[in-house]
Amino acid sequence: VIGWLDANLVSILNGFAIGSLLFILAVGLSIVFGMMDVLNLAHGAFFLIGSYLAVTFVAGESWGNFLAALGVAAVVGLLAGGALSGLTEPLARRPILDQALLTLGVSLIVAETLSIIYGNDVLSIGEPPGLDGSISVAGSSYPTYRLMLIGVGLVLALVVWLVVEKTSIGALVRASVADRDMVSAVGIDYRKVKIAVLGVGSMLAVVAGVLAAPVYGARPGLDKTILLLALVVIVIGGLGSIRGALVGALIVGIVDTMGRAFLKPVLGAFLPPVTADTAGPALASMLIYLLMALVLALRPAGLFQARS
Amino acid sequence: MRRSLFWGVVILLLAALPPVAAALGQGFYVDLVRRIMIFAIAAVSLNLILGYGGMVSFGHAAYLGIGGYSVAIFAFYGVNSGPLQWAVAIGASALVALAIGAVSIRTSGVYFIMITLAFTQMLYYLGISIEEYGGDDGIRLKTRSQFPLLDLNDPLQFYYLVLALLLLSVFIVHRLVNSRFGMVLRAARSNEARALALGFSPYRYRLTAFVIAGAMGGLAGALLVNQVNFLTPEYMHWTRSGEIMFMVILGGMGTSAGPLLGSFGFLLLEDVLSNWRDPRWIGEHWQVILGPLLVLAVLFFRRGLAGIFARHE
Numbered sequence: 001v002i003g004w005l006d007a008n009l010v011s012i013l014n015g016f017a018i019g020s021l022l023f024i025l026a027v028g029l030s031i032v033f034g035m036m037d038v039l040n041l042a043h044g045a046f047f048l049i050g051s052y053l054a055v056t057f058v059a060g061e062s063w064g065n066f067l068a069a070l071g072v073a074a075v076v077g078l079l080a081g082g083a084l085s086g087l088t089e090p091l092a093r094r095p096i097l098d099q100a101l102l103t104l105g106v107s108l109i110v111a112e113t114l115s116i117i118y119g120n121d122v123l124s125i126g127e128p129p130g131l132d133g134s135i136s137v138a139g140s141s142y143p144t145y146r147l148m149l150i151g152v153g154l155v156l157a158l159v160v161w162l163v164v165e166k167t168s169i170g171a172l173v174r175a176s177v178a179d180r181d182m183v184s185a186v187g188i189d190y191r192k193v194k195i196a197v198l199g200v201g202s203m204l205a206v207v208a209g210v211l212a213a214p215v216y217g218a219r220p221g222l223d224k225t226i227l228l229l230a231l232v233v234i235v236i237g238g239l240g241s242i243r244g245a246l247v248g249a250l251i252v253g254i255v256d257t258m259g260r261a262f263l264k265p266v267l268g269a270f271l272p273p274v275t276a277d278t279a280g281p282a283l284a285s286m287l288i289y290l291l292m293a294l295v296l297a298l299r300p301a302g303l304f305q306a307r308s
Numbered sequence: 309m310r311r312s313l314f315w316g317v318v319i320l321l322l323a324a325l326p327p328v329a330a331a332l333g334q335g336f337y338v339d340l341v342r343r344i345m346i347f348a349i350a351a352v353s354l355n356l357i358l359g360y361g362g363m364v365s366f367g368h369a370a371y372l373g374i375g376g377y378s379v380a381i382f383a384f385y386g387v388n389s390g391p392l393q394w395a396v397a398i399g400a401s402a403l404v405a406l407a408i409g410a411v412s413i414r415t416s417g418v419y420f421i422m423i424t425l426a427f428t429q430m431l432y433y434l435g436i437s438i439e440e441y442g443g444d445d446g447i448r449l450k451t452r453s454q455f456p457l458l459d460l461n462d463p464l465q466f467y468y469l470v471l472a473l474l475l476l477s478v479f480i481v482h483r484l485v486n487s488r489f490g491m492v493l494r495a496a497r498s499n500e501a502r503a504l505a506l507g508f509s510p511y512r513y514r515l516t517a518f519v520i521a522g523a524m525g526g527l528a529g530a531l532l533v534n535q536v537n538f539l540t541p542e543y544m545h546w547t548r549s550g551e552i553m554f555m556v557i558l559g560g561m562g563t564s565a566g567p568l569l570g571s572f573g574f575l576l577l578e579d580v581l582s583n584w585r586d587p588r589w590i591g592e593h594w595q596v597i598l599g600p601l602l603v604l605a606v607l608f609f610r611r612g613l614a615g616i617f618a619r620h621e
Contacts, residue, residue, distance in 0.1 A: 019443065090607060096418065097364060098606050104550075105602030116589055155520035228546070235422040275439050282437035282444075289426040289433075293411065295353060296423045300415040 009140045009237040012254065017146040019253025021215075024208040025226065026233040027160055027245045028201025034177040034240015036194050037096055038088055041103040044227025045110035046080055046202050050209020051071070051218035052114055052123075060126030060214060073206040079276060081202030083208020084196040107223065115220040124217035145214055152211065156204075157246050164242055177240045232288055236295050238302030247303060252288050259284035310472020314565060314617055317403050322471050326464050335463070342467050344575045345474045346531045351555040351567035352477045353524035359562035360485045360551065361517045362497030366421045367408065367428030368552050371401040371522045372437060373544030380539040390453035390460075396521045397530035404431075405522020409515045421443070428544055436539030446540030449533055460534050470531060474568075477524055482564050493517055558605065560612025569613035577601075 022260035029043050050073045053059075084106060091099050115233040126132055134141040174192050176183050184190045216222060217260035231253050237244025264280030271279065295303060322341070329337045350372060357363040378397035382388070385599065408427045416425055436444050452460040460466045484490050496503040496510035503510055533539050542548070551574065559570025581594035609615070 033346040033418070087603070094610075097557070098373070098610075101554075102603055105599045105606065108595045108599030108602065112593045112599065116593050116596065224547070231422060232426075235419060240420060277438040278443045279437040282433045286430050286433035286437075289429040293423055293426040293430070296415050296419055296426070297411045300419055 006138065008261070009138060010142060011257055013137065013142055013146065013150070013256030015257035016250065017253070018257060019250035020150045022229060022233050022253055023153050023206060024156055024211070025205055026230045026237075027242060028204040028236065029230050030234040030241065030245045031173065031177070032198055032201045033234065035173065035197055036092070036176075036180065037099070038198070039096055039100040039103070040084065040198070040201070041100055042084060042107040042110065043081070043202070043205050043230060044207040044223035044225075045107035046077060046144055047209040047212070047217065047226050048114055048223040049076060049080070049217050050110060050206040051213045051216065051222065052118055053206070054213030054237050055118070055123045055125055055218045058125065059210065060128060060132070063128050066128040068248055069210050070207060070306045072204050073210045074107060076201030077206035078199045080206070081199035082195050084202065085198040089191065107227075111220065111223045118218070120220055122146035122217050122219040125213050127214045132237040149211060149215075151160055160242055229288075232292050235302055236292050238304040241302070241304040244304035255291055256288050258282070259287040310617070318568065319475065326467055338463055338467055340579060342470050343535055344571050345470045346528055346535055346554065347552065347575060348568050348571035349474050349477050349531065350525050350528040350552050351559070351571045352474070352481055353521040354479050354552050355526070355556045355561065355567045356484065357514075357517050358556055359520045359566065360490065360497065361493050363413070363514060363518065364421050364553075365424045365518075366546070366549050366553065367424035368521075368525055369544045369546070369548035370404065370408070370428040370431050371525025372529035372532055372548065373431060373541065374401045374404055375526035376533040376539045376543050377435070377441070378526070379453060379530045379533045380449055381441060383449055383451055384441065384447060388451045388454045390455040393453050394527065394530045397526045401526025401529070402519050402523040405519045406515070409518035409522070413511055413514050413518065421620055425546055425549070428549060429546060432541050432544040432546070435544060442540070444541065446538055446542070449537045449539060452534045452537070453530070466534070471528065473531070478564055478568065489513060489516070558612055559612030563612070563614040565617060566612055566614040573613055
């Protein structure tokens with residue numbers, strides 16, 4: 001086992017790095033849904049705003065640029081989330097599908113506007129100074145930036161968990177997930193909670209876009225890919241559950257990365273090389289959906305149910 | 309009365325289109341409307357489960373793909389018999405719908421949306437992974453499906469066949485939802501607890517509707533591959549599922565005219581905007597126009613296009 005771990009350390013760490021990123025992205029989406037049944041399909045487009053912000057500020061040039069991009073991303077995210085909260089307000093008592101369509105409309109506007117401004121090319125940036133190299137982890141060399149992503153994801157998970165579980169603001173959020181009518185009944189303006197949660201959730205999405213830019217770059221269509229991944233994460237974990245978002249993100253990150261690393265050589269062992277070259281990556285992409293279907297077949301409301 | 313008037317006008321307009329288009333020298337429209345009607349069949353079938361059954365399936369494009377592959381794979385091996393190809397297209401789609409539905413219908417809400425999406429994504433990547441049938445690049449349909457007494461290479465014969473099948477599917481869904489079966493299906497959507505209390509098990513009714521919708525979707529897939537003479541895994545792409553869903557919602561869920569109006573509304577809009585050349589950016593980024601329309605439609609236009617016609621009922 002030790003030997004296997006050693007040989008595949010890079011793949012495993014990659015899985016954790018992607019998982020951390022997915023958690024930052026998914027946790028907001030999950031709480032927003034758990035609280036107000038808003039399936040925010042603009043979440044991926046918000047992420048893409050962050051990626052293009054990173055490109056605009058040339059975030060790989062210096063720490064000043066990188067932090068500026070993060071700061072602007074946070075403000076943009078808060079404002080966008082607040083605006084979206086206002087826009088979905090008239091739909092508060094309407095079916096999920098209506099809100100999903102509305103946010104889909106918003107995501108089309110955002111994503112297409114970005115591609116009008118930045119064009120259709122894949123734009124990439126480097127890592128900020130000091131994080132652009134690799135360091136040695138248990139004998140294997142690994143990119144420093146990705147290691148930092150894992151750290152940021154874990155710290156954030158801890159912060160979110162502390163805020164939600166240990167503070168009175170968190171109690172309000174949990175109460176809103178469990179029973180929003182009761183929250184209104186005890187005299188709390190539920191709309192303010194909603195604005196705050198959508199604002200913070202969207203902020204995390206835009207910030208995740210900046211953080212991901214050195215890995216994924218910025219390109220049209222990235223918003224949809226990312227949104228789909230985030231949805232898979234929160235559905236596997238259980239909508240509205242923070243623990244679920246963390247576990248779901250790590251599972252999806254690791255399964256996806258390991259699938260890409262292993263399926264091709266495994267298939268290559270008993271298929272002709274050309275066939276394995278095509279089938280390997282495609283079947284690896286299929287894995288997370290297979291996983292989601294399996295989880296839902298066994299537990300129809302995800303791994304961690306937030307509401308009974 | 310208004311209903312029969314509406315359908316009379318629709319049938320008249322669609323039947324009159326080819327000769328009128330030919331007289332005006334705009335034969336291109338026959339091709340466009342035929343394509344729209346094929347998608348309308350898919351939308352009609354989705355409406356059965358989405359509109360009447362309350363099952364938000366985000367994977368209806370799967371059946372377009374299965375129908376398409378059924379025809380294309382037979383043609384690949386030189387078997388061009390239309391009845392065989394189409395029977396397999398419909399049968400295979402029904403079987404896959406049975407498998408997907410049996411698992412998915414146990415879940416509800418967003419979980420149902422996502423599990424249907426998951427199965428369709430698996431089929432999509434399966435399509436990409438099979439090098440033999442073109443993988444990512446797709447496969448060309450060398451010969452269209454061959455029928456006795458019917459020639460799909462004749463644009464008019466193909467057009468009227470699609471029109472007839474569209475009207476047939478509208479009729480079938482209309483009869484289904486107004487039968488005892490349909491009553492149970494709709495009752496389970498509006499109040500599941502009450503339907504259970506009355507002694508009905510919604511699961512069986514939902515699964516049956518899901519399979520029928522899948523089979524009709526497979527027929528649309530068989531038609532689509534004959535329409536474009538080309539098959540790629542993109543038939544099953546999740547954005548395609550979203551588009552079919554949008555057609556149903558735009559037209560008006562749970563109405564018999566809705567899917568038809570929605571397919572025409574959406575695909576005509578797409579055709580006009582994506583071919584826009586002045587200024588050029590509208591054609592390239594037409595979805596930047598679609599976005600605000602979507603937002604406005606959700607906010608102010610709740611009952612869809614069919615709501616316009618049904619206002620005075």
